[in-house]
Amino acid sequence: MSLISVGTMAFDAIETPFGKTDKIIGGSATYVAYAASNFVKPVQQISIVGYDFPKEEMEDLRKRNVHLDGVEIVPDKKSFFWSGRYHEDMNSRDTLITDLNVLADFNPKVPDSYQGAEFLMLGNLVPAIQMSVIKQLKQRPKLITMDTMNFWMESAMDDLKKVLKQVDLLMVNDAEARQLTGQFSLVKAAKTILNMGPKFLIIKKGEHGALLFHGDEVFFAPALPLEDVFDPTGAGDTFAGGFMGHLAKTGDISFENMKRAIIVGSAMASFCVEKFGPTRLKEITNEDIVRRIQQFKQLVSFEIELV
């Protein structure tokens, strides 16, 4: 099965307590593609870049069966650029620079060759752009997942609510779930969100794991306890890519299979944070992934007699 991934392909400059980078490759769709391409072929990318986006990066993605027909290259503008600095706890960061550049004109066109895709991942973007992609699809995907952020809750809440009614799964972090609903309790926030459109909700809690809600069911997956979190940039998008990649590989959107997908996503995210940017994601093999998933099993498995 195929997966359409809509999002940014960009440059990031990152400072963490462990070091700092010059401009390196980033963007939500980049991370989704590197994670998902381990599981599903093709990943059909929709994004926009400037003249400065490296050809070799595009080539790397093509080699992983990531289709780039939907990636617009603007010849006279620069790629989206973000720069940020992480605090010691690695859970909070300050944005230093946001240069929208090409992203200001992003008006995605879904290529004909992408029509019929069964899975759609809408990365964090202006809600109206997310809606436009959904509307261009002639056949509704089996599963539409969206990410979003606090900024759109403040500036485009009406549009955001319209998109929410069109998607099957919302993926946000704990602060965003609280802001979207005005509920501090994540269980209450989840109930509210499941009445806003999505049938499934994933609340990402960073180093504290992720929760999946569906009806009255709930599943929890921890993050792997790591000696060092080197750079958390892209971990959430990598999680999304692993999650959607596993679903698209198996074609099964049952709650049981979503549990597996969350473990796969968590495993991929645990690689992402080990080096700057997507560096580590480019290195890992299928064997590494299997071994990491095994660690997750060991981390939470227990046998108990109920008497």
Add this chain to the structure above:
Amino acid sequence: MSLISVGTMAFDAIETPFGKTDKIIGGSATYVAYAASNFVKPVQQISIVGYDFPKEEMEDLRKRNVHLDGVEIVPDKKSFFWSGRYHEDMNSRDTLITDLNVLADFNPKVPDSYQGAEFLMLGNLVPAIQMSVIKQLKQRPKLITMDTMNFWMESAMDDLKKVLKQVDLLMVNDAEARQLTGQFSLVKAAKTILNMGPKFLIIKKGEHGALLFHGDEVFFAPALPLEDVFDPTGAGDTFAGGFMGHLAKTGDISFENMKRAIIVGSAMASFCVEKFGPTRLKEITNEDIVRRIQQFKQLVSFEIELV
């Protein structure tokens, strides 16, 4: 098998976003006893109270097979009193009042009838008092577990380090593990602590669950996602009581059984926070506990094929 529990029996006055109490029963050993007595008989309590500690509370504990020979009643002083106010996130709180009262003179004597106990829970107390209890035991217990807090790291670190060398398991929260070691990464902090004496370490993360470390092994148990956390007071001690209660019931201190014990402890803690003080712990039945443990199984269970 029997469990000795050393700690405070006290009065608390609590304010949360949901309400406030007058003086109610509290104290670490109270919570440990209410939790552990569901699993092991007897719980052998060592504590100190004043003339004002209610006879009915003592009677309630006796009915649960909690032995009170080791609880000193001081006829002319008041019981230890603590008052605190929780913030909206329920993870942080301000202490309003700490009246040590009888606790200032606490010099525990282990009754002869307690000698030979296989399990010892040292609640958070002056390290020298914890040490004195260990030294009074003629036969070393199968497992000695201790709790402690940041205050002793600042005021009695040398004594604390001596006690650490004598215990098998340390139970602290994430902030305490970081303060004790100067390591921000919990994995690194765990390695350091496992070189300070204890063979096992539990790091409690409140609503984010708990981690068990032993050698190179690690196990994670989540907290149950709850609609409302009504009052977190005593949740950590209740966790300890459920944990030690399960171990003492089974007499098995393997890593595998400690995993089960952590789930039991987490289940007990999830009851504790549902009402003020130990109220909810007094109500629950064995059936409630079994049902709650079942919820934990469902929360984290997944099946995955590794290919």
